[in-house]
Amino acid sequence: MLRYEHIFIRRGFMAALLLSGGLVLTQDTERREIRADILIEDGVITRIDAGRSIDRSLADEVVDASDCAVLPGFIDTHRHTWQTALRGMAAGESLLGYQHKIQGRFGAEFTPEDVYAGNLLGAYAAGQGGITTLCDESHVQNSPGHSDAAIGGLADAGIRAVFDYGWPSVDAESWLRDSRREHPDYIRTMLKDDRWTSNPLLTFQMMLRGPLMTPIDVTARDIAFARELGLRSVMHVIKGNIDTLAEAGLLGPDLTFVHCCDNSDEELQLIAGSGGSVSSSPNLELNMVGLGAPPIRRFIAAGIEPSLSIDVETSVAGDMFSTMRAALLSQTAEELYLGASDRTRLTPRDIIRFATINGARSCGLGEVTGSIEVGKRADLILIRLDDLNVGPVDDAYAPDVIVASAHPGNVSTVIVDGNCVRRDGQPTDPRLAARSIRLAAESRSRLLAATKIVPAVSCC
Numbered sequence: 377m378l379r380y381e382h383i384f385i386r387r388g389f390m391a392a393l394l395l396s397g398g399l400v401l402t403q404d405t406e407r408r409e410i411r412a413d414i415l416i417e418d419g420v421i422t423r424i425d426a427g428r429s430i431d432r433s434l435a436d437e438v439v440d441a442s443d444c445a446v447l448p449g450f451i452d453t454h455r456h457t458w459q460t461a462l463r464g465m466a467a468g469e470s471l472l473g474y475q476h477k478i479q480g481r482f483g484a485e486f487t488p489e490d491v492y493a494g495n496l497l498g499a500y501a502a503g504q505g506g507i508t509t510l511c512d513e514s515h516v517q518n519s520p521g522h523s524d525a526a527i528g529g530l531a532d533a534g535i536r537a538v539f540d541y542g543w544p545s546v547d548a549e550s551w552l553r554d555s556r557r558e559h560p561d562y563i564r565t566m567l568k569d570d571r572w573t574s575n576p577l578l579t580f581q582m583m584l585r586g587p588l589m590t591p592i593d594v595t596a597r598d599i600a601f602a603r604e605l606g607l608r609s610v611m612h613v614i615k616g617n618i619d620t621l622a623e624a625g626l627l628g629p630d631l632t633f634v635h636c637c638d639n640s641d642e643e644l645q646l647i648a649g650s651g652g653s654v655s656s657s658p659n660l661e662l663n664m665v666g667l668g669a670p671p672i673r674r675f676i677a678a679g680i681e682p683s684l685s686i687d688v689e690t691s692v693a694g695d696m697f698s699t700m701r702a703a704l705l706s707q708t709a710e711e712l713y714l715g716a717s718d719r720t721r722l723t724p725r726d727i728i729r730f731a732t733i734n735g736a737r738s739c740g741l742g743e744v745t746g747s748i749e750v751g752k753r754a755d756l757i758l759i760r761l762d763d764l765n766v767g768p769v770d771d772a773y774a775p776d777v778i779v780a781s782a783h784p785g786n787v788s789t790v791i792v793d794g795n796c797v798r799r800d801g802q803p804t805d806p807r808l809a810a811r812s813i814r815l816a817a818e819s820r821s822r823l824l825a826a827t828k829i830v831p832a833v834s835c836c
Contacts, residue, residue, distance in 0.1 A: 390794050391436035392417045397428050398441030398758065399771050403448050403733045403747040407725070409771070414446065416754040419794030424750060443762045444788060445774050447728070448747050449508025449536075449755040450696040451735025453655040454610065454634050454685035457512045458491045458526060460498035461816040462823065466690040471666030477829070478690050479515075483545025485826045486516055488525035493815035495529025498689065500812045503535035504803055505695040505784030508755040508792050509746075510535060511655075511685070511739050513583050513610060513634075515542035520562045527572055533812070534805075535577065535792050536755060538739045540610050541566070542583035552589045559584065559598045567605065577793060581739065586611035587620045599626055608740050610634060610655070618643035627652060632738050634685070636675075637661060637668025644671070644678035653738040654680055656730075657687035659702035662709060664691055670706035672730075673719045683738040684731045695784045700727045704779060724779035758789035760801075 395414040402408045402424075413430040415423040423430055432438055459478060466474040495512065502510050514526045523541070530537035541563045543551045551557055563580070572578050582602040587595050588611070602609045608630045615638040621627050622643075629651030636644065636654055647654060658670035675682045684699050686692065707722055736746025745755040759778055761769050763786050769777045790798035803809040 394435035457498035499533035
């Protein structure tokens with residue numbers, strides 16, 4: 377039986393923490409970049425004072441951040457975390473190849489223990505690399521036990537997580553091809569389960585199939601179900617799907633659309649007009665044939681501020697640094713292959729905004745996290761600016777260097793809701809780190825044995 381280790385912990389006294397003298401990239405409405413002290417009390421940012429001006433006696437602990445950039449934690453708005461133990465299994469595969477191998481052959485083999493292991497490692501590793509909020513697109517609701525295991529893994533990882541309740545990966549064709557099947561409703565029980573609802577780091581969304589996979593009347597029924605529960609919804613879309621939703625009167629600010637690579641500019645404008653949001657996975661979109669070119673600058677032209685996501689670790693790296701670099705690269709690819717050279721070029725500061733505050737807004741947490749402001753929860757990361765692969769750097773070019781050169785190893789400190797989960801470049805809970813990789817290794821071995829899939833050999 378699965379053992380959830382952290383979900384019953386209740387917060388008591390939290391030490392007051394002072395981050396001193398760091399370069400603070402606030403991502404607030406003024407997009408300030410200042411050398412400042414940040415005081416954190418009971419998990420909340422209570423003061424941001426320029427220079428080193430906050431009285432040290434107010435804090436139980438002082439962290440010297442003078443060699444670091446201090447950012448809001450990154451926010452990944454779309455990841456199928458349950459597949460983490462299968463890292464690299466679909467590297468180089470097309471979209472159809474990924475769907476056939478990972479969802480088609482592995483999906484039905486996943487036990488609750490496998491789902492838990494994937495979510496635990498995926499979320500924990502994301503946190504260690506600077507992603508403090510993860511939206512888990514969970515389309516492995518093979519049973520209520522699978523659903524509880526998925527959210528249990530997120531809870532035990534200790535980061536802020538949004539559980540996006542999807543559909544099963546059993547009998548996949550009947551769920552994904554012009555399906556009339558009703559969306560699973562175990563979410564009703566989960567929303568009443570104190571194990572999950574009492575955890576302040578966990579929130580819920582719906583992952584819907586949408587017009588890509590269901591007739592429009594079924595899509596309308598699924599969206600109505602989510603809205604009845606008061607939940608935001610996320611769905612994958614292709615060309616024509618947004619027009620279909622608009623004609624049915626279903627668009628709204630509670631919908632997030634994933635990829636949108638071949639949707640028309642007019643469809644993107646419909647999303648903007650409805651107040652909806654988008655999630656772009658540029659690293660995957662540039663690597664997986666069949667998704668299309670990342671439309672990030674098309675989003676901007678349509679009046680949409682995009683968020684960023686990883687999508688699947690079966691194909692690409694799970695860190696936000698790789699994704700941010702891919703976002704920057706995507707505009708060059710757009711100009712080379714699509715001839716779209718008339719749009720304003722993105723800057724590293726734009727990319728950091730997409731990876732932080734835009735992500736928070738996309739998953740309904742814009743008032744909670746995503747920027748460094750007094751009153752928000754303290755989800756913060758410190759990135760060393762004096763490491764060999766990053767320095768030397770002056771403050772004015774820190775955002776450029778972070779996007780162009782930094783990687784998860786440069787993340788020295790990660791704070792989630794006021795709690796340090798990474799310090800001095802190391803996990804604060806090495807036992808949990810070891811457990812997460814051990815369980816995922818056991819899961820991978822079992823799944824490979826069950827499916828008898830072997831690595832592809834070189835073609836040349």
